[in-house]
Amino acid sequence: MILDDSQITTRDVVGWKGLHLLHFRGSACSQKVRILLREKRLNYVSHPVDLARHKHVTPWYLGINPRGVVPVLVHDGVVHVESNDILAYLDALPSGVAPFFPQTPDERGLVDTSLALENDLHFALREITMGFIFPKRLAQKPQDVLAKYERDGAADPAREKELAWWKAYAEHGVTRDQGRTAVAAFKAAFDRLEARLQTSEWLIGSRLSVLELAWFISMNRVVMGGYPLQIHPRLNTLYHKLLRRAAFAEESKTPAVLSKLVIPLNRLGQKVRGKRLIDVAADILA
Numbered sequence: 001m002i003l004d005d006s007q008i009t010t011r012d013v014v015g016w017k018g019l020h021l022l023h024f025r026g027s028a029c030s031q032k033v034r035i036l037l038r039e040k041r042l043n044y045v046s047h048p049v050d051l052a053r054h055k056h057v058t059p060w061y062l063g064i065n066p067r068g069v070v071p072v073l074v075h076d077g078v079v080h081v082e083s084n085d086i087l088a089y090l091d092a093l094p095s096g097v098a099p100f101f102p103q104t105p106d107e108r109g110l111v112d113t114s115l116a117l118e119n120d121l122h123f124a125l126r127e128i129t130m131g132f133i134f135p136k137r138l139a140q141k142p143q144d145v146l147a148k149y150e151r152d153g154a155a156d157p158a159r160e161k162e163l164a165w166w167k168a169y170a171e172h173g174v175t176r177d178q179g180r181t182a183v184a185a186f187k188a189a190f191d192r193l194e195a196r197l198q199t200s201e202w203l204i205g206s207r208l209s210v211l212e213l214a215w216f217i218s219m220n221r222v223v224m225g226g227y228p229l230q231i232h233p234r235l236n237t238l239y240h241k242l243l244r245r246a247a248f249a250e251e252s253k254t255p256a257v258l259s260k261l262v263i264p265l266n267r268l269g270q271k272v273r274g275k276r277l278i279d280v281a282a283d284i285l286a
């Protein structure tokens, strides 16, 4: 999706030449885009936007993307948002690598439907991330950041939705019901993917496609949250096969301080309180 030029108030980006990606290392949507860039061997200028330090809530960034989320692709001064649209755009650029989107209308229709579902699950993915991976005291946005998020940048309904989510999270965290609904949504989506793998090694067609790329990121994140992916055996095998590809492994890596310290400690605390994903949603996953 291309943003209307009137929404771009940080005008310096309009002069940027070539491919530029504004992204955050740990953001699921950014990881998707970086994997494709790497698989397609497309060079780009990297502009890290540190979500943990709220750099996406600055007037500079909101002047590029008033939705206040990453990733953003700027190509020859044109601003593209929405990770799945960015994937389609990048895939169509000239490169020596075979396309990741199918070229027949039927298969393309199936892919678009599956990507729309993956996009619709974005808030569920956040609920698993913030409910079962990171402690609230680290993940929540302080009141002054929420105030800036509300005040700065051009009005945009997508940012209002973001703001409402973060305000509710600051108030009560991820509730047990939210956590259960999110797990159930992924269970249903993964059951559908598992069914596709009954007759084929790949989610569509006869080789790696954008579907593996997009769903890998969700699988990786929910596994971090304690989701037992082995209940979907074929999908679990596919996930481990993808993890052996350099682009997937490298671009989805979690810094050691999180994977070895923050996340295990949080999990331990949740275990004691019976609040791990597996405690809260055992019946859904049975």
Ligand SMILES: N[C@@H](CCC(=O)N[C@@H](CS)C(=O)NCC(=O)O)C(=O)O
Binding pocket: 027, 028, 029, 030, 051, 056, 068, 069, 070, 071, 081, 082, 083, 084, 119, 122
């Ligand atoms: N549908 C959008 C969702 C973008 C999105 O929500 N990005 C997250 C990171 S994965 C973000 O920037 N969150 C802002 C925050 O954490 O405050 C896309 O696919 O690009």
